[in-house]
Amino acid sequence: xxxxxxxxxxxxxxxxxxxxxxxxxxxxxxxxxxxxxxxxxxxxxxxxxxxxxxxxxxxxxxxxxxxxxxxxxxxxxxxxxxxxxxxxxxxxxxxxxxxxxxxxxxxxxxxxxxxxxxxxxxxxxxxxxxxxxxxxxxxxxxxxxxxxxxxxxxxxxxxxxxxxxxxxxxxxxxxxxxxxxxxxxxxxxxxxxxxxxxxxxxxxxxxxxxxxxxxxxxxxxxxxxxxxxxxxxxxxxxxxxxxxxxxxxxxxxxxxxxxxxxxxxxxxxxxxxxxxxxxxxxxxxxxxxxxxxxxxxxxxxxxxxxxxxxxxxxxxxxxxxxxxxxxxxxxxxxxxxxxxxxxxxxxxx
Amino acid sequence: xxxxxxxxxxxxxxxxxxxxxxxxxxxxxxxxxxxxxxxxxxxxxxxxxxxxxxxxxxxxxxxxxxxxxxxxxxxxxxxxxxxxxx
Numbered sequence: 001x002x003x004x005x006x007x008x009x010x011x012x013x014x015x016x017x018x019x020x021x022x023x024x025x026x027x028x029x030x031x032x033x034x035x036x037x038x039x040x041x042x043x044x045x046x047x048x049x050x051x052x053x054x055x056x057x058x059x060x061x062x063x064x065x066x067x068x069x070x071x072x073x074x075x076x077x078x079x080x081x082x083x084x085x086x087x088x089x090x091x092x093x094x095x096x097x098x099x100x101x102x103x104x105x106x107x108x109x110x111x112x113x114x115x116x117x118x119x120x121x122x123x124x125x126x127x128x129x130x131x132x133x134x135x136x137x138x139x140x141x142x143x144x145x146x147x148x149x150x151x152x153x154x155x156x157x158x159x160x161x162x163x164x165x166x167x168x169x170x171x172x173x174x175x176x177x178x179x180x181x182x183x184x185x186x187x188x189x190x191x192x193x194x195x196x197x198x199x200x201x202x203x204x205x206x207x208x209x210x211x212x213x214x215x216x217x218x219x220x221x222x223x224x225x226x227x228x229x230x231x232x233x234x235x236x237x238x239x240x241x242x243x244x245x246x247x248x249x250x251x252x253x254x255x256x257x258x259x260x261x262x263x264x265x266x267x268x269x270x271x272x273x274x275x276x277x278x279x280x281x282x283x284x285x286x287x288x289x290x291x292x293x294x295x296x297x298x299x300x301x302x303x304x305x306x307x308x309x310x311x312x313x314x315x316x317x318x319x320x321x322x323x324x325x326x327x328x329x330x331x332x333x334x335x336x337x338x339x340x341x342x343x344x345x346x347x348x349x
Numbered sequence: 350x351x352x353x354x355x356x357x358x359x360x361x362x363x364x365x366x367x368x369x370x371x372x373x374x375x376x377x378x379x380x381x382x383x384x385x386x387x388x389x390x391x392x393x394x395x396x397x398x399x400x401x402x403x404x405x406x407x408x409x410x411x412x413x414x415x416x417x418x419x420x421x422x423x424x425x426x427x428x429x430x431x432x433x434x435x
Contacts, residue, residue: 228370
């Protein structure tokens with residue numbers, strides 16, 4: 001019989017929907033961890049996040065306030081949850097909530113709740129509108145990008161950008177515009193949903209690859225798995241993907257981690273152009289929803305993240321299986337109204 | 350002209366390029382050609398082999414061979430070592 005420690009971990013992003021959050025995949029990794037057992041506390045924003053009702057995945061769920069409510073409201077709610085659950089760690093998985101959790105991290109740490117997040121400097125440096133400066137500072141190829149706050153600015157960017165160009169939201173969403181009319185349409189659509197600024201980015205032709213990984217905050221790579229998305233939905237999300245073996249991508253990831261001393265999980269969105277040159281299109285400062293492929297390929301990133309947070313010194317992964325695939329699927333759960341009523345009314349289930 | 354070393358070719362004609370994650374299928378003759386290329390066979394030998402084995406003519410084999418090689422190059426399955434095509 002093993003005598004594994006049980007760690008109580010709160011996880012966000014339980015929205016395993018067509019544009020999924022990473023929560024459920026992260027939890028699957030944690031439940032498969034070899035070095036510890038877990039109890040999982042789900043943190044949800046909406047009553048219809050599927051993870052809330054997946055009782056073999058999440059032990060208990062609490063609703064938390066949206067980031068727009070401010071960090072003190074979030075902290076109060078987390079204190080309530082901590083009082084009841086005695087949390088050991090929180091893994092936030094949404095871009096939009098990360099800043100609040102980074103701000104609260106020292107206070108949470110004092111209460112014995114660990115996190116393992118990027119620093120605020122790291123988070124801000126890699127923001128989409130800071131990407132050109134980031135590329136210059138650390139020596140990466142990046143597309144030209146510019147943040148705009150007004151739709152009229154689209155008329156003045158013609159001197160810097162040729163069409164097609166990419167119109168991106170601050171946190172999510174993007175569209176390729178082939179003329180100013182399309183750019184205006186994306187500006188309105190994306191800003192209505194995600195606010196301002198809107199980022200205008202040079203369109204790089206090529207093949208897209210993604211890398212997920214984990215940095216220890218001291219410049220060392222704990223994990224890195226490059227993949228190619230094989231099927232992308234109309235929401236731009238991967239529905240299938242495969243692990244690949246490109247050494248150049250692994251070198252680039254090492255360089256990213258060592259030069260920024262990246263702390264925590266991340267996803268690099270890369271474009272390889274016809275000349276074989278890699279461009280960093282985006283750096284997501286958290287574990288991606290497709291992380292279960294990395295776990296299936298042999299690198300349990302969520303487990304290693306917890307070990308880093310808990311001071312358990314994880315050994316860097318040295319290998320992964322190339323040619324491992326993931327194929328996402330949807331599954332209808334039958335849920336009793338009482339459960340929906342419970343989470344909607346009391347904010348707990 | 351060499352097939353990249355790490356490209357996986359199965360007996361069923363399923364090709365997997367681990368660098369790009371792309372996969373392809375070839376028919377039995379395509380598979381024979383790939384195996385001959387992988388074994389370092391030159392164009393003249395491949396042509397002779399195909400003509401000995403199948404009812405075809407020199408011009409058709411030559412055209413099909415070059416079409417096939419073009420496709421392999423397009424899909425990045427060929428070693429980029431500056432060797433001649435044939």
